[in-house]
Amino acid sequence: MDGTVLVADDDRTIRTVLTQALTRAGCKVHATSSLTTLMRWVAEGKGDVVISDVMMPDGNGLEMLPKISQDRPGLPVIVISAQNTIMTAIQAAEAEAYDYLPKPFDLPDLMKRTARALEKKRRSPQDRREEVSERPDELPLIGRTPVMQALYRLVAKVMNTDLPVMISGESGTGKSLIARTIHDFSDRRTLPFVTVTAADMQELEGPARVLARVKGGTLLIDEIADIGDEIQARIVRMMDAPGDYVPRFMATSQTDMAAAMEAGRVRQDLYYRLCGAPIHVPSLRERVDDIPLLTEFFLNKSERDGAPKRWLSAQAAELFRIYSWPGNVRQLENAVRRLSLISRAEEITRAEAEQVLGNQPDLEPALGGRGDTEKLSASVARHLRRYFDLHGNVLPPPGLYQRILREVEAPLIEIALDASGGNQAKCADLLGINRNTLRKKITDLDIQVTRRRKLM
Numbered sequence: 001m002d003g004t005v006l007v008a009d010d011d012r013t014i015r016t017v018l019t020q021a022l023t024r025a026g027c028k029v030h031a032t033s034s035l036t037t038l039m040r041w042v043a044e045g046k047g048d049v050v051i052s053d054v055m056m057p058d059g060n061g062l063e064m065l066p067k068i069s070q071d072r073p074g075l076p077v078i079v080i081s082a083q084n085t086i087m088t089a090i091q092a093a094e095a096e097a098y099d100y101l102p103k104p105f106d107l108p109d110l111m112k113r114t115a116r117a118l119e120k121k122r123r124s125p126q127d128r129r130e131e132v133s134e135r136p137d138e139l140p141l142i143g144r145t146p147v148m149q150a151l152y153r154l155v156a157k158v159m160n161t162d163l164p165v166m167i168s169g170e171s172g173t174g175k176s177l178i179a180r181t182i183h184d185f186s187d188r189r190t191l192p193f194v195t196v197t198a199a200d201m202q203e204l205e206g207p208a209r210v211l212a213r214v215k216g217g218t219l220l221i222d223e224i225a226d227i228g229d230e231i232q233a234r235i236v237r238m239m240d241a242p243g244d245y246v247p248r249f250m251a252t253s254q255t256d257m258a259a260a261m262e263a264g265r266v267r268q269d270l271y272y273r274l275c276g277a278p279i280h281v282p283s284l285r286e287r288v289d290d291i292p293l294l295t296e297f298f299l300n301k302s303e304r305d306g307a308p309k310r311w312l313s314a315q316a317a318e319l320f321r322i323y324s325w326p327g328n329v330r331q332l333e334n335a336v337r338r339l340s341l342i343s344r345a346e347e348i349t350r351a352e353a354e355q356v357l358g359n360q361p362d363l364e365p366a367l368g369g370r371g372d373t374e375k376l377s378a379s380v381a382r383h384l385r386r387y388f389d390l391h392g393n394v395l396p397p398p399g400l401y402q403r404i405l406r407e408v409e410a411p412l413i414e415i416a417l418d419a420s421g422g423n424q425a426k427c428a429d430l431l432g433i434n435r436n437t438l439r440k441k442i443t444d445l446d447i448q449v450t451r452r453r454k455l456m
Helices: 011-022 035-043 061-069 086-094 107-122 125-132 146-158 175-184 206-214 228-239 256-264 270-273 285-305 313-322 328-342 350-357 377-391 400-419 422-430 435-444
Strands: 004-008 029-033 049-053 078-079 099-102 167-170 193-196 218-221 248-253 275-282
Touching: 004 011, 004 035, 004 248, 011 029, 011 107, 029 035, 035 049, 035 061, 049 061, 049 099, 049 350, 061 078, 061 313, 099 107, 125 275, 146 175, 146 275, 146 285, 167 175, 175 193, 175 218, 175 248, 206 228, 218 313, 228 270, 248 270, 256 270, 256 377, 285 328, 313 350, 400 422, 400 435, 422 435
Parallel strands: 004 029, 004 049, 049 078, 078 099, 167 248, 167 275, 193 218, 218 248
Antiparallel strands: none
16 A cells, blocks of 8 residues: 555554554554644645544544545545444445444454555546446436435435335436445445346246345345235345345335335335335436436537537427426436437527427326325325334334424425525415514525526
8 A cells, every 4th residue: 555544543552553554554654642633634735545533532523524525625534433333324424434434343444445545545536537437328316406415315324334225216217326326335335236137036046146146245126016926025035044145135116115015016024124225216307407417417428429519598498397207317318319419500499309309298107106196194194104114113213293394394495495486575475474484494494595587
């Protein structure tokens, strides 16, 4: 290894062991028991990697991560902590730590992670861009809307846990990409990522062959709700007895799994095994403000692939915004690629966009076929039942009433603000509440307000 490592830990033994091991490996080491000293070194530009404890005499190491990221963008920070709970791992992921290890840690393992962090630091931004582009057929995981930001936070929370992940969403939203992202940034990233379908499980030896392929990596079961009951039973047995190398299990579904279980399409035992961390990938209709960002991405991608430079006219962009996109991001990509080839000029007209998109299709009810026939109260009750079910025989943490109200209140206000173009007076009138009450709720719920002209 080659580089300078900053070590911050209040345990002298750990500082000594890490200093000796890293020095023998060829690194320069600066070790301290003080966060203040560590932050001074970072500000001075010292170090290529940071290894820091969480609980220090003069502060919390996790709370320093945003400041480190601000002062030294791209500086990898490996967090080590004796508070080896899932919450600590989640907080480390949310704070964008490069890696997290609970104490007592395995020294060779920490050395390998440090070597990877040093290699990451040495790579240029161009190298990292090329690495991200290694799978050109995948959809981009980009978006600035609140629903996408919430998705990013949830992915960060589950990334370095071993919880099974159930990813639901309509066709073309990027469910498999979410699964691949979780794997690529998890502790299993050096192990195989294997996607299987019902066909891989048809024979009695199917599960054994699948486990032999995955070798303790990540196993993604595609469209789990479409798999028959007999194969579902095999998956349950496979999850209960995975052998010596236990993989991380994930699954995707276009169907609401709770609804599929209630309808008898998904086994109850399989549902409870897979839904350790449910993730919903929003449809494009739920994130229309991301459409210009995605469109620009695909137009630039087409240009890099040899197509002429293109952009949407204002009228074509408005058509893209109001279109229903039943095929979601995948349909948007295909439409943009076709338009970049058939457009007669650099600016794509609305007529050309209409030619590619055709007539506005009827929307199929999303996730389970309930559509508009299900009352809001029934939908809320269904999600609450699932929330309690996921806690098994243990009650959820206290304060449930306020948490649930906040979950409903925040999106209601955000959507009402969006519909009223960010005009708080109109929004308050729409909601039927006092303007001062609305302002207080915006502050309390940390809602971002953007004033704009609303297109109706």
